[in-house]
Amino acid sequence: MVATEAIFGFVGVALGSLSTSVLTIYKERFTSRREAAARDVQFERERQLARNTFQRESVLALQVALADLINAADVELDRVLTIFKESGQWPARQWETPTAVGWSDAVLRFEQANARVFDDQLQTFATEVRRAAYDSVWADSFESAKDNHTRLVPLQTEFQRHVAKALPSLY
Numbered sequence: 001m002v003a004t005e006a007i008f009g010f011v012g013v014a015l016g017s018l019s020t021s022v023l024t025i026y027k028e029r030f031t032s033r034r035e036a037a038a039r040d041v042q043f044e045r046e047r048q049l050a051r052n053t054f055q056r057e058s059v060l061a062l063q064v065a066l067a068d069l070i071n072a073a074d075v076e077l078d079r080v081l082t083i084f085k086e087s088g089q090w091p092a093r094q095w096e097t098p099t100a101v102g103w104s105d106a107v108l109r110f111e112q113a114n115a116r117v118f119d120d121q122l123q124t125f126a127t128e129v130r131r132a133a134y135d136s137v138w139a140d141s142f143e144s145a146k147d148n149h150t151r152l153v154p155l156q157t158e159f160q161r162h163v164a165k166a167l168p169s170l171y
Contacts, residue, residue, distance in 0.1 A: 052169075052170040052171070053170075054116070055117065055118060055119075055166075055170050056167065056170045056171070058113060058116035058117045058118075059117055059119075059122065059163055059166060059167060059170070061109075061112075061113040061116070062110070062113040062114055062116075062117055062122065062126055063160075063163060064109075064113075065106065065109040065110040065112075065113045065114075066110060066126055066129055066130070066156070066159065068102065068105075068106040068109065068110075069103075069106040069107065069110050069129070069130060069133050070129070070133055070152060070156065071102065071106070072100055072101065072102040072103040072105075072106045072133075072137075073100070073103070073133040073134075073136055073137050073149070073152075075100065075101050075102065076100035076101065076103060076137050077136060077137065077145060077149060079100075079101075080145070084142060090139075090140070090141050090142045090145070092139070092140040092141070093137065093138050100137055103137065107130070110126070110130055114126050114127065114130075119162070119166050121162050122159070122162050122163065122166060125155065125158055125159040125162055126159055128155050128159075129152060129155045129156055129159055132148050132149070132151040132152045132155055133148075133149075133152060135148035136148035136149035136152070
């Protein structure tokens with residue numbers, strides 16, 4: 001009888017140890033999965049925050065670059081219009097014509113900022129504004145310059161409207 005009690009006692013201790021070990025392993029696995037999932041969620045939040053910050057800065061840089069591009073086009077058109085009023089002839093730009101003041105820098109900054117923006121609509125509108133500014137500066141006649149420059153205002157307005165829609169989601 002003592003031997004039977006000893007065997008049952010040993011079996012009880014062994015089963016208790018085994019069940020405790022199994023439950024401990026299960027708990028550790030469950031906890032580590034939850035911690036891994038929480039780390040993944042936190043990593044995704046931080047990645048999204050970094051992406052949104054990058055896009056906000058890129059969109060704002062694109063706005064500034066477009067404003068500078070339009071300003072450079074306006075300065076160049078003012079210069080050409082002065083010549084046109086004095087001579088009566090439109091001085092169409094040639095390769096040999098001096099670069100418009102601030103034009104090259106504005107175009108480079110525009111290209112850099114536009115490449116950083118992920119929103120296809122913003123890129124499309126920005127490119128249309130750039131094209132209209134370019135066409136007005138490189139126009140071969142007064143009427144062509146006027147038509148192309150007149151397109152700038154609605155295109156710039158449409159671009160700003162899309163910026164206003166895109167920015168809130170990045171904050």
